[in-house]
Amino acid sequence: MTIPWDLFAIQTVNGIVTGMILALVASGLTLIFGILNVVNFAHGELFMLGAYVGVLVLATTGSFWLALVAATIIVALLGAALQIVTLRPLVGRDPMTTILATFGISLVLQNYALWQFGPVARKIQEPITGHFTLFYLDYPWYRLMIAVLSAAIIGGFWLFLKYGKYGIWIRATTQDRVMAEAMGIPVPWVHTAVFAIGAGMAAASGVLFGPLVGVDHAMGLPWVLKAFIVVVVGGMGNLGGSIAAAIFISLLEAYASIWVSPSQAVIVSFVVLILTLLFRPTGLFVPTPK
């Protein structure tokens, strides 16, 4: 069998582009898990709602960048409200109850979107329409821009965590909740803020990804599943691991879809997950604690 090198190169670019969006979705998810100890089943719906807000703002203002910012802020506020109403009362209970609550939220949000916007997919016009030639393909610049923007958002967030005052609060809360509280950090509000940031990141990736497929009420589902896989493979609560895992899995899926259909290529990432859980249950990119 000859290896189709040109196809390989194209799929590498594709894999990195989807990997960066996935990293943006998954870093919100892993942040929420690492700090709130909540597995957010509604993350895909926040992604989807972000895309819809993007559609609406784009339709009224005509500016993609305004849409991106507005979607991020509105969904972040929605996330904060959801966290206060549904997750705060569950603090101190069995962490599994948070899965149930967020699953309920995802049902409500998904059906709300179906009710508000109908089953027909909406389109987001990409802000950059140029192409460049990649082998025999006209490759859109927009795809590369997504990857760069996602990297910029994640990078900015990382700087904020590392050096910002509130970023340090967040890291302190991750390390030791009780001690952070004793130092005067308002832990419940840190939780709300983290959920809001995670929601905002999901919304931003929804707007960025919107132009590539259509926007519909079920678009969040495959993403949340993949993000779960990424978060487990990268190590729960580990930001760097999630990003590496997102690119790794997206590349594998991109290569697999050279030979099988994309819907079957998903199985590759499922297999990666199962193997990871069997041999390195704490994640591929963290040393297994002895």
Add this chain to the structure above:
Amino acid sequence: MTERHSTVFWSGFAVILALLIAAPLVLPPFWGRFLTEILIWGLLAMSSDILIGYTGMISFGHSAFFGLGIYGTAAALLLVDPPNLFLAILFGLVASGLVAVVVAYFSTRLRDIYFAITTLIFSQIFYVVIFTWTSVTGGENGLAFTRPGLGIPGLYVVRFTAETMHWFVLAVVAGSYLLLRRITQSPFGTVLQSIRENEARTRAIGYHVEHYKIVSVMISGLFAGLAGVLYALQNQFAAPDFVFFLVSGETVIFNVMGGIGTLVGPIVGAGFFLLLREALSRFFTEYYLIPVGIIFIAMVIFMPQGLLGFMRRWLNR
């Protein structure tokens, strides 16, 4: 178990059973069929209660067992001529049992959230396989088949009617309830409950926790498969939607609404959910999941014991 408790329990059981037997004769056909559906979904929810309520593991992958039960039944009814009821049940149980072995082996190595995610991913694997393997499973269109007669092939066979179907389902569900109740009260079931209460301590006493977990997932999967068989016989239709994880999510909702760790609670929860859906879809049409989801979230926050949670101790005595 005290004498009085046992008298009250069994007379209560007999009264409810008698009411359920009489129901299809009194109720209009639509509600009779509705009741049969409640029993089938109730069996699925009850099977998942073994994991959620007794072993303390939330499975988000019960749709895999349920769906494979349906497809196993479909295989028996489409491939074997003449169609045979018992072969259909056997095929469904074998299919879901095989899946349960695989899922149990891998997923029980993990705990809590990781267990939930692994079972979810497994059910999605089976969903993708069934969805894309069009030549065998019919893909998105699914498979249609006709149900076999009730009775012993070659000797005495009657056609299923709505009433006999209901009684057949009722017999299977009631039998499963008694069996599961027996299992949860056996020494084995007691070990499962001690895993739920304190896994480390159970291990320290010397129980091989992994073995118990694997067996509990397999039992749970088999009964979920049985629910799939009943569903296939009732609706004569197999579709990939039944393997989709939304079914697993609904199973968890049934459990939480009805009350985990009670076995009957999940059946009540399934009934409550289906009634809510029926009532609310009159006002909200296909968007009934919005109010149902809100009610569910409220129950998770304010009523974590579910509808029958207050009877939990009493039912398990």
